[in-house]
Every structure is written in structure tokens, then in C-alpha cells.
Amino acid sequence: MQIEHPYLMFLGDAADQLAAKTAHGIVHWRRDWCLGQLRLPDCHADLGLPDMTIADAAAAGVRTLVIGVANRGGVVGENWIATMIAAIEAGMDIASGLHARVADLTEVNAAAAANGCRIFDVRHPDRSFDIGTGARRSGKRLLAVGTDCSVGKMYTALAVEQELSARGAKTDFRATGQTGIFIAGSGVSVDAVVSDFISGATEWLTPENDPDHWDIVEGQGSLFHPSYAGVTMGLVHGAQADALVLCHEPTRTHMRGLPHQALPDIATCIKGHLDAARLTNPNAQCVGIAINTSGMDSDQARAGLLKDLSAKYEMPAVDPVLDGVGAIADRLETI
Amino acid sequence: MQIEHPYLMFLGDAADQLAAKTAHGIVHWRRDWCLGQLRLPDCHADLGLPDMTIADAAAAGVRTLVIGVANRGGVVGENWIATMIAAIEAGMDIASGLHARVADLTEVNAAAAANGCRIFDVRHPDRSFDIGTGARRSGKRLLAVGTDCSVGKMYTALAVEQELSARGAKTDFRATGQTGIFIAGSGVSVDAVVSDFISGATEWLTPENDPDHWDIVEGQGSLFHPSYAGVTMGLVHGAQADALVLCHEPTRTHMRGLPHQALPDIATCIKGHLDAARLTNPNAQCVGIAINTSGMDSDQARAGLLKDLSAKYEMPAVDPVLDGVGAIADRLETI
Numbered sequence: 001m002q003i004e005h006p007y008l009m010f011l012g013d014a015a016d017q018l019a020a021k022t023a024h025g026i027v028h029w030r031r032d033w034c035l036g037q038l039r040l041p042d043c044h045a046d047l048g049l050p051d052m053t054i055a056d057a058a059a060a061g062v063r064t065l066v067i068g069v070a071n072r073g074g075v076v077g078e079n080w081i082a083t084m085i086a087a088i089e090a091g092m093d094i095a096s097g098l099h100a101r102v103a104d105l106t107e108v109n110a111a112a113a114a115n116g117c118r119i120f121d122v123r124h125p126d127r128s129f130d131i132g133t134g135a136r137r138s139g140k141r142l143l144a145v146g147t148d149c150s151v152g153k154m155y156t157a158l159a160v161e162q163e164l165s166a167r168g169a170k171t172d173f174r175a176t177g178q179t180g181i182f183i184a185g186s187g188v189s190v191d192a193v194v195s196d197f198i199s200g201a202t203e204w205l206t207p208e209n210d211p212d213h214w215d216i217v218e219g220q221g222s223l224f225h226p227s228y229a230g231v232t233m234g235l236v237h238g239a240q241a242d243a244l245v246l247c248h249e250p251t252r253t254h255m256r257g258l259p260h261q262a263l264p265d266i267a268t269c270i271k272g273h274l275d276a277a278r279l280t281n282p283n284a285q286c287v288g289i290a291i292n293t294s295g296m297d298s299d300q301a302r303a304g305l306l307k308d309l310s311a312k313y314e315m316p317a318v319d320p321v322l323d324g325v326g327a328i329a330d331r332l333e334t335i
Numbered sequence: 336m337q338i339e340h341p342y343l344m345f346l347g348d349a350a351d352q353l354a355a356k357t358a359h360g361i362v363h364w365r366r367d368w369c370l371g372q373l374r375l376p377d378c379h380a381d382l383g384l385p386d387m388t389i390a391d392a393a394a395a396g397v398r399t400l401v402i403g404v405a406n407r408g409g410v411v412g413e414n415w416i417a418t419m420i421a422a423i424e425a426g427m428d429i430a431s432g433l434h435a436r437v438a439d440l441t442e443v444n445a446a447a448a449a450n451g452c453r454i455f456d457v458r459h460p461d462r463s464f465d466i467g468t469g470a471r472r473s474g475k476r477l478l479a480v481g482t483d484c485s486v487g488k489m490y491t492a493l494a495v496e497q498e499l500s501a502r503g504a505k506t507d508f509r510a511t512g513q514t515g516i517f518i519a520g521s522g523v524s525v526d527a528v529v530s531d532f533i534s535g536a537t538e539w540l541t542p543e544n545d546p547d548h549w550d551i552v553e554g555q556g557s558l559f560h561p562s563y564a565g566v567t568m569g570l571v572h573g574a575q576a577d578a579l580v581l582c583h584e585p586t587r588t589h590m591r592g593l594p595h596q597a598l599p600d601i602a603t604c605i606k607g608h609l610d611a612a613r614l615t616n617p618n619a620q621c622v623g624i625a626i627n628t629s630g631m632d633s634d635q636a637r638a639g640l641l642k643d644l645s646a647k648y649e650m651p652a653v654d655p656v657l658d659g660v661g662a663i664a665d666r667l668e669t670i
Contacts, residue, residue, distance in 0.1 A: 134561025134596055191531040198530050198565040226469025226572045226615050230533040233558070234565030261469055275607070280561050 001126050003095045003185045004063040005033035008052060008087070012080050013042045014069045020045035022097050023068035025179040029158050035060050040079055045069070054083065058090035064120075066182055067096035076105060085111045095120040097178040122181040123189045125201070132199030132238050134280040139209030140335060142287070143241040144219040145273045147263050149228065149256045151249040152320065153219035154180050156290040159320040160245070161216040163329040170213040174205050176235065180218045190220055191231045198231060202238025214332065217241070223272050224264040225255050233276060240280045242335055243287040245328060246270050250305060251295035270313070287335070288328035289317040336461050338430045338520045339398040340368035343387060343422070347415055348377045349404045355380035357432050358403035360514040364493050370395050375414055380404070389418065393425035399455075401517055402431040411440060420446045430455040432513040457516040458524045460536070467534030467573050469615040474544030475670060477622070478576040479554040480608045482598050484563065484591045486584040487655065488554035489515050491625040494655040495580070496551040498664040505548040509540050511570065515553045525555055526566045533569025541574055549667065552576070558607050559599040560590050568611060575615045577670055578622040580663060581605050585640060586630035605648070622670070623663035624652040 009027065014020045027034050027047050036052030039045070052060070065087040071080070076098065084094055084102065088111040096102040101121040103109050112119050120126070142160060144153035154177065161173040173180070175187025193201045206215045217239045221228030246269060255261035264272070270286050277284035289309050293302040302319065309317035316327035344362065349355045362369050362382050371387030374380070387395070400422040406415070411433065419429055419437065423446040431437040436456040438444050447454050455461070477495060479488035489512065496508040508515070510522025528536045541550045552574045556563030581604060590596035599607070605621050612619035624644050628637040637654070644652035651662035 131592075132562045133593055135593075136595075191529075193530055194526075195528055195530040195533050195566045195569065196526040196563065199561055199563075223568070223611075224614060226534055227466045228531065228534075229572055229611075229614070230565040230567075230569030231530045232565075233568040234530065237561045237564055257466075258468060258470075260471075272610070276558075276564075279559060279564070 001120055001186050003120050003182065004093060005030070005185065006035045006062050007033050007064050007066045008057040008062040008092070009034055009037045009047055009049060010065050010067050010069065010083060011037055011039045011043050011045045011047070012069050012071055013040045013077070014045035015072055016044050019070045020047065020068065022179045022182065023047055023066070025154070026066065026068055026182045029183045035062055038083065040083070054086045054090050058092070062092060064093045064095050067094065067098055067102070068179070068182060071098065076100065081105060081107060084108050088112050088115050088117045091115065091117065093118040093120065095122060095182065097122055097182065099123060122178050123192055125188055125193055129193065129197040129201040129204050131197060132203050132234070134199070134237060134240070137208040137240065138211050139213045139215060140242045141206055141215045141217055141239050142243040142245065142332065143217045143236065143239040143277070144245050144247055144290070145232070145236070146219060146222045146247040147224065147266065147269045148222050148249065148252055149225055151247045151252070152290055152292040153247045156245055156247050156320050156325065157216045157218045158183065159325045160328060163325050164214055164216070164332065167329060170210060172215055174215050174217045176205070176218045176220050190235055191228070195230060198234025199238035202235050206239055219247070222269070223276060224269060226258065226261060236273060236276045237280050241277050241284050242281060243285060243332060244273055244277060245288045245290050246273070246286060247290045247292070249292045249295065266309070266313070286315060287331040288315050289313060290320050290325070291317060293319045293322065336455055336521050338455050338517065339428060340365070340520065341370045341397050342368050342399050342401045343392040343397040343427070344369055344372045344382055344384060345400050345402050345418060346372055346374045346378050346380045346382070346404050347406055348375045348412070349380035350407055351379050354405045355382065355403065357514045357517065358382055358401070360489070361401065361403055361517045364518045370397055373418065375418070389421045389425050393427070397427060399428045399430050402429065402433060402437070403514070403517060406433065411435065416440060416443060419443050423447050423450050423452045426450065426452065428453040428455065430457060430517065432457055432517065434458060457513050458527055460523055460528055464528065464532040464536040464539050466532060467538050467569070469534070469572060469575070472543040472575065473546050474548045474550060475577045476541055476550045476552055476574050477578040477580065477667065478552045478571065478574040478612070479580050479582055479625070480567070480571070481554060481557045481582040482559065482601065482604045483557050483584065483587055484560055486582045486587070487625055487627040488582045491580055491582050491655050491660065492551045492553045493518065494660045495663060498660050499549055499551070499667065502664065505545060507550055509550050509552045511540070511553045511555050525570055526563070530565060533566060534573035537570050537573025554582070557604070558611060559604060561593065561596060571608060571611045572615050576612050576619050577616060578620060578667060579608055579612060580623045580625050581608070581621060582625045582627070584627045584630065601644070601648070621650060622666040623650050624648060625655050625660070626652060628654045628657065
């Protein structure tokens with residue numbers, strides 16, 4: 001799976017900006033790849049990109065129509081299908097983050113076959129994997145882990161990759177979820193892999209590399225989230241991480257989606273993920289804490305929290321959005 | 336999925352007794368359900384059951400032909416297909432533990448449809464599951480965990496279920512792998528579930544029950560096995576276990592299949608599984624250690640090991656095959 005850019009971002013008839021969250025993430029991290037947006041009547045999302053028709057996009061050299069939007073009612077409407085077919089007939093590939101497979105839409109699939117275009121259903125792995133082995137391989141790896149889901153693991157990983165690149169280091173972002181896959185152009189939705197192969201899929205995604213190369217691996221879930229910890233465990237073992245960054249959202253009152261489930265404290269969470277990581281990499285260490293402080297009341301509270309965490313855990317504690325991740329990258333240079 | 340018994344055990348052209356390991360397990364635990372065996376020419380396995388033709392078996396009231404054997408070369412031979420079709424035409428269902436799906440064999444599938452018979456491919460879940468929630472539910476649950484794969488988790492769980500049944504307790508064995516499913520007549524191969532749904536599938540398998548009812552849940556893998564720990568983690572969280580039994584094989588020199596991977600020590604292994612279990616059941620406790628001593632040199636060494644373990648961990652340490660699991664059942668009666 002290698003999704004070619006530039007992209008035309010398809011927003012369909014998105015109900016609101018939140019429905020286009022995936023598309024927003026792609027534009028944030030890969031603005032240069034996103035030439036325009038295509039919105040149907042009654043679309044309430046806007047990426048701030050030029051509006052383009054399929055013909056405009058084809059003329060501008062777009063290679064892929066990206067469906068980075070949650071659709072209303074969970075079914076693909078007729079007007080979406082017509083747009084996809086028009087894109088295919090203009091020579092574009094389709095890359096979709098929908099739960100339902102675009103490749104299962106008979107007309108779209110037939111059009112793709114007839115025009116030699118590809119359909120990427122990024123939530124669904126397009127290959128099988130071997131069982132993981134945990135055998136040591138060369139290259140360095142960082143994995144973002146979290147106290148919960150949706151606490152900034154992808155953002156943090158991308159920020160670290162960007163910072164290391166800017167410093168001239170050899171590095172790749174390794175995507176494990178749909179938005180990350182659009183941003184990287186490739187990757188594996190690990191939560192959709194058959195459970196026997198989670199660590200194996202992660203080993204495949206982060207292969208042997210130069211000794212000074214850093215794979216920056218997007219995390220998923222949390223070892224402390226009862227719904228998803230199996231996925232996280234396989235990812236931790238498969239990534240064979242040298243470095244973990246713990247991500248946290250301090251205003252969260254319970255685990256996402258589970259009002260009865262308390263958040264783990266940070267010390268427990270760091271220790272739990274490190275214990276697991278050391279099964280396949282005895283040298284694993286936690287190199288920083290990334291806090292999403294956007295929900296906090298004041299700059300003073302924010303600064304105080306980061307200072308306290310940094311002192312308590314003797315590692316950088318930053319809000320990647322506001323502070324960058326330079327302090328974490330400094331730590332990586334010592335490994 | 337509810338596989339009906341009695342069974343006719345199909346051994347095909349098994350290369351040796353080991354190839355019929357699954358069938359042996361079924362006969363050991365459900366001798367009453369197994370009326371006979373059907374062996375093709377050049378079969379080198381023998382379950383010690385009466386040899387039967389399909390016609391014999393039909394006359395004896397067999398409901399299901401069980402394919403509990405690893406086949407040579409991984410492909411289903413023509414002579415296997417003819418036997419399956421004959422069984423279907425005699426009114427039997429087919430239950431298979433093969434990796435490849437019997438339902439994908441066009442002729443067999445057509446015969447089943449024509450005769451109103453069912454095909455159970457027990458390695459493949461026949462339904463979808465919700466995401467796990469970790470919400471507390473009534474009933475008690477025991478989960479067998481292990482220092483490694485293939486250390487006696489299924490045997491231990493079945494022995495505990497048998498002991499509790501004999502004492503008149505309300506109890507069910509909950510199968511999570513192919514042999515267990517044949518023995519229970521139902522269950523879920525959790526390692527074949529999509530990874531997002533491991534804990535959810537386990538919650539479905541071990542539902543709310545009477546407060547004094549024990550689900551005895553077959554374990555899979557180990558939190559310390561880098562290939563399979565994701566499966567184990569989802570199982571531990573989904574089972575919401577009140578009681579764990581740790582299973583161990585003391586002559587194992589490395590994790591199964593991974594010569595580079597050391598076994599965890601028992602203390603670390605108990606603590607790791609308990610820490611994970613307490614995320615969804617804060618009262619989880621380890622109630623016993625089950626040791627497969629069959630590889631040990633002397634009765635003296637065997638007895639010494641069990642005595643030492645029992646003293647060190649202050650819980651029963653038994654070889655379920657030689658000692659039974661009465662001491663573990665005694666502990667369960669106090670929970």
C-alpha cells in the first residue's frame with residue numbers, strides 16, 4: 001500500500017467540522033500534498049483549501065481522491081459514488097478511511113478495474129502478516145503510548161518525526177491508524193489485524209534499519225483501556241521500542257467511552273508500558289511526557305503542571321502543540 | 336455455534352499420533368460423546384475408539400463428523416472431501432479445526448446446503464462482536480494463564496470445571512481455542528478475532544450469570560510471549576477474572592517457538608497477569624499454580640518443586656494430571 005499524492009480532499013456532505021477530523025489532520029501535517037477540497041451540496045465542513053471539481057483536480061495533477069470524512073448514517077450515498085467514479089475516470093486512485101470498504105461498491109470497483117486505478121481501504125489491511133517473533137532487529141524506534149485513547153499520540157509522533165527530520169536525522173513516521181496512514185501514504189490499521197498477528201504486523205511495519213535510523217511509531221489505545229489494551233500490547237511488543245513517550249490529557253475524568261473506568265495515574269502508566277516494552281527491548285526507556293493542555297483553564301496552571309511532571313519524572317514534559325518537542329528530540333540524541 | 340454430539344472422529348491419513356492431538360483431547364474429556372473413529376488408508380493415528388464407516392456412525396446416531404486432525408501438506412485431499420460429503424448425505428454436520436475453511440470447499444458447501452447440514456469452522460468466529468467495555472457483571476470467573484503457550488491451560492481449566500461440577504457447583508467451561516470448542520460444543524477462537532474486539536469477544540463468551548456461578552475460562556498464550564501477548568491481554572481484561580490459575584512447564588528452556596526469548600519467572604508472571612486482571616476486576620487473585628511435571632526426572636524432584644512453590648507463593652501448587660485440582664477448588668469455595 002503506497003498512496004500517491006497530491007490529494008484531493010473529499011468532504012462529501014459532512015455534517016460539521018468534526019466529521020472531517022481525519023481530513024483536517026491530513027491537511028495539518030501534509031498541507032503541500034493537499035491541492036484542494038471537493039464538497040457536495042449541504043457540506044458543513046471546510047478545510048480552507050481551494051474548492052475544486054474533479055476536472056480541476058485532474059488538471060492540477062491530483063493522484064488520489066481521499067475520503068477523509070465520516071459519512072452521515074454510515075452508508076455511502078449515491079452522490080458520493082458518482083464523485084468517486086468521476087475521479088477514477090479522470091485517472092485518480094481512491095483512498096478511503098470509511099469503515100465500509102469502497103472496494104465492495106460494485107460500480108466503483110468496476111470503474112477502478114476498467115481504468116487501472118487502485119482503491120485503498122486504509123482501515124482494512126491489504127495483506128497478511130506473519131506471527132511476531134520479538135527477535136531483535138537493528139535501527140531505533142520510538143512509540144507513543146498513552147493514559148487513554150485520543151490523548152495526542154499521533155500528533156506527538158508526527159511532531160517528533162518532524163523535529164528529527166529538521167535536525168537532519170534519518171527517520172520515518174510509521175502509521176498504525178487511518179489518519180496516520182493518509183499522512184504517511186502507507187501503514188497498517190493494527191486494530192483491524194486478526195489478533196494473532198498484531199505484534200507481527202507491527203514488526204513488519206517497523207523493519208530492520210540503519211543503526212542510527214529512528215522509526216517514530218504511532219500508538220493506539222492504552223494498556224489501561226479495557227476495550228483496546230490487546231491492540232496496544234501487540235503494538236508495544238512488536239515495535240520493540242527503545243523510547244516511549246507517554247501522552248496524557250489532564251482534564252479527562254474517565255477512560256474514553258467508559259464512564260465507569262478511572263484513568264491510570266501517570267507513574268503507573270509509565271511503569272506498565274515500560275514493563276511490557278522491556279519484554280522485547282530490555283533497554284526501553286521513557287523519554288518524555290506529552291500533555292495536551294488545551295482543556296486547561298490558565299497558562300499558569302498549564303506551566304505549573306508541566307514543571308511538576310518534569311521534576312517528578314525527571315524527563316521533559318511538554319505540550320507538543322504549544323512547546324514543540326525539541327526537548328524530547330534532545331533526549332533521543334543521547335540514545 | 337452449538338456443535339451437536341455424539342461425534343464421529345475423523346482422523347484422515349494422519350501422519351502420527353501428534354497429528355491427532357486435538358482429537359485425543361476431545362476423547363480424553365468427552366469420551367461419552369465420541370462413538371467412533373474413521374481412519375483412511377495410511378492413517379497412523381488411533382484414538383482407541385471403534386472404527387466406524389459413515390453408515391455405521393449414522394446408524395449409531397452420530398450428529399457431527401469432527402475433523403480434529405492436522406492434515407498433511409495443509410491441503411484437504413480428495414478422499415477427505417468424499418468422506419465429508421458422505422457424512423453430510425447421512426445427515427451429519429461437519430465441525431473442523433483446520434486452518435482452511437471447510438465452508439470454502441465448493442462441493443462440501445453445496446452438499447451441506449442441499450441436505451440442511453451445518454459446517455462449523457471452529458478456528459473462524461461465525462459472528463461479529465462489540466467492543467469490550469470492562470463494565471462489571473455478575474457471576475464469578477476463573478481464567479487459566481501461563482508462563483508460556485502449551486503449558487496446560489486448557490487441561491487445567493477443564494479439570495477445575497470437572498471438579499466443581501462433581502462438587503455440585505454451577506459452572507461452565509468457556510472455550511477460547513479449537514480443541515476447547517470441540518470439547519464444550521461452543522466457544523470463540525479468540526486469536527482469530529479482529530484485534531479491536533478481543534476483550535469484547537471474551538465478554539460475550541463469559542456473560543452475566545448467577546452470583547454463585549463459575550465460568551472457567553480457557554486461557555491463550557501468555558502476557559510474556561511476544562507473539563501472542565495481545566490476545567492474552569484482551570482475554571484477561573474481557574474475562575474480568577476473580578481467580579487466576581498460573582500454569583507452567585518447568586523443563587521449558589525458552590518461550591515456545593522463540594529460542595531467543597527467556598521464560599518469565601513465576602513471581603513476575605503472577606504479578607503481571609494480576610496487575611492486568613485488576614484493571615477490570617480489582618478483586619482478582621491468583622488461587623493456584625498448575626505445573627505440568629511430565630518432563631521431570633523423578634517423583635522426588637516433582638514433589639519437591641510443588642512443595643517449594645506452594646510454600647513460596649502461599650497457594651496450592653499441583654500437577655493437575657497427577658494430583659487433581661481439589662486444592663484449587665477448595666480455594667474457589669472461599670471466594
